[in-house]
Amino acid sequence: MADIVVGVIGFGTVGTGVVKILLNNRSMLEQRTGCRVELKRIVDLDTTTDRGVSVPNGMLTDTISTILDDNEINTVVELIGGENPAKKFIEAALTAGKNVITSNKEVIAKHGKAFTAIAKKHGCTILYEAAVGGGIPVLHAIRNSLSANKIEKVFGIVNGTTNFILSKMSETGADFGETLKEAQALGYAEANPENDVEGYDARYKLAILASLAFRCTVNYKDIYCEGITNISSEDIEAANQFGYAIKMLAMGINHKDAIQLRVHPVMVEKEHPLATVGDAFNAIYIQGDSLGESMLYGRGAGELPTASAVVGDIMNLAFRNDSAFSRDTDFALNERKIMSINDCFTSFFIRCIVDDAPGVLAKIANIFAKNEVSIQGLQQIDADAGTATITIITHQVKEEKMRSALKEIEGLSSVQKIASVIRVGFGDETL
Ligand SMILES: NC(=O)c1ccc[n+]([C@@H]2O[C@H](COP(=O)([O-])OP(=O)(O)OC[C@H]3O[C@@H](n4cnc5c(N)ncnc54)[C@H](OP(=O)(O)O)[C@@H]3O)[C@@H](O)[C@H]2O)c1
Structure with a gap:
């Protein structure tokens, strides 16, 4: 097996987790893959902050060319987030024939199809398991283990921040504003929470999930999206009285002639497994025509849970696990009509x-x-x-x-x- 030589771009929350796993578990990773799995370079704008993991001298730099122009590095891990310059780095890496692994839902929802084409042209691949559901291996399950099924429904709690807020409101009776402040103090919500509470983050994730599950290319802008900012403690209480929990869902339904894609709060019957998903956990409920119903549950964010999915993708490269690869099946050409709300x-x-x-x-x-x-x-x-x-x-x-x-x-x-x-x-x- 060819060696895996890794360059990590972005030494923030997820980057730190990935570096910890690659350095601390190297011998286990190499034993399992039967090849060298070496972290060669980390690039971040900030090379001075202590990240709580010691890295060999000279490994951390602020110069992107030390990864993109290094012929020995065959696997680039993009963990800076956002559309730009992540898009530019990913394109450059793929064009140079390097495999790319990313946790960046925004850049994949916007450019996944184009990246897949570049990867195919240059004989490499792009994997992005951590972009949806953090540590939960949902994309691998859809591409691989469930590939014998026509997937009929995908309903996900895919944003930990909104699940934390709605679960807390239900537990305490507090209103949205107060609970958002608590989420921010605990590090579950960002200072600018718009992406999460308005549903934009979940919309990127649904675009990726639906593209893979329904074998088409979904433009995230075509997905109906409504946030949780108008949900009040009175709504939570009324839902409770009627026998429901309010959850922020990303929903995809595969009809014969069209697909239904929506992101919005939903009153879910308390008996449904999605209603029991609390705290900042994620869960993705999938119905396949052969499997029937199943639900994947776990941590959708956090340093090590997310890094687990990123390093899992690196391992799939080493295993030469073709079924895990994106290639032609992700963002397929099939045109599917998206139903109007x-x-x-x-x-x-x-x-x-x-x-x-x-x-x-x-x-x-x-x-x-x-x-x-x-x-x-x-x-x-x-x-x-x-x-x-x-x-x-x-x-x-x-x-x-x-x-x-x-x-x-x-x-x-x-x-x-x-x-x-x-x-x-x-x-x-x-x-
Ligand atoms: N955090 C999670 O739990 C989680 C879960 C699932 C997916 N993700 C995704 O993973 C990605 C990374 O998230 P994160 O939470 O780890 O973000 P983060 O903590 O903000 O880390 C990003 C790092 O990249 C650095 N950076 C930014 N622009 C750069 C550039 N041009 N060149 C080099 N380094 C650059 C940042 O440096 P500065 O701080 O100096 O700008 C920062 O250290 C995002 O796409 C996010 O959506 C995160």
Whole structure:
């Protein structure tokens, strides 16, 4: 077997974990692969900060050419994150015939297809297991172990920050703002949390998951995306009373003529395995036509869990595990239509603040009936000082009908505001 000589770009959280595993476990890695697995170079803009791991003199530099121009380095590990300059480094490495491993969901969601083509042209490969689900080997499972299945559904809790926030809100009854601050203090959320709480991170991950699972190329911009910033402690409490937990899901459903892709909060029945995924954990629920249902669960982030997936990719290179390679099967050419959110069917939870006056409920029920929305459950709570809160759960309805009903309800003089609209369950699962 050819030796694996590694250059790591980015000595931050994940980079430190990768360096620790490559240096500390080298003899085990070499025993398992039967070849040399050598970390030769680390490049980072900052070469002075103590990362808690001692590296041999001269290994750490700030000069990217020491990796890209070194003919002995045949495996480049990109761990700096973001689109640029990661894209430039990956392209340069692949063009030079070096294999690339990355944990960067953004650059793969945006350029995975182009990278795959460059890799094919230059006889190398690009692997990115850590880009989705951190340490959970979900991409390998989809490409390899589940390749005998037509994958029908992929529903993932793929963002640890939002899962931590929603789980904490449910445990403590605290509101979103307070819980976000706690997540930031504990290092679960960044100072600018937009990418996580608005769902953008989950959207990149769903683009990658769906591209592999449904054998097509998904443009992340075509995925409907809604964050968790409007979820209140009242919603969590109401969900609980109706028998649901609120989870931020990245959802893909493989219909015959189109695929449904959506990222948004969902009220999940408490009995469903996804409802029990707490803290900052990730889980990906997959349904295949032969396997049926399965769920992969584990740490979706963190220094060593993420590094575990990155080094696992290095090991796959050494094993010459072709089934793990991206090549032609990732970001395939198959054109799949992505359904508009307006055409998706799902149940809804609605929380309205209304005047505490006779006839309001009847007016709302009339508008729902006119728009073919049928009500599954209803509660009127908190009548106080002339104001009442009404919570409603509907049966499944086409999204555009629900939107038109909500617009009419908003126009009623006795409705002060529609405080929440949250989708319930997984929606139209007819394949
Ligand atoms: N952290 C996780 O748990 C996790 C989990 C799954 C996936 N990921 C992904 O893994 C990637 C890395 O994440 P991370 O948390 O390890 O980030 P990080 O801690 O910010 O580390 C990135 C490192 O790269 C360095 N860097 C930035 N631009 C560079 C350049 N042009 N040349 C050389 N070095 C450069 C940074 O230096 P400065 O600090 O000086 O800018 C920093 O040390 C991201 O794509 C992220 O989405 C992370």
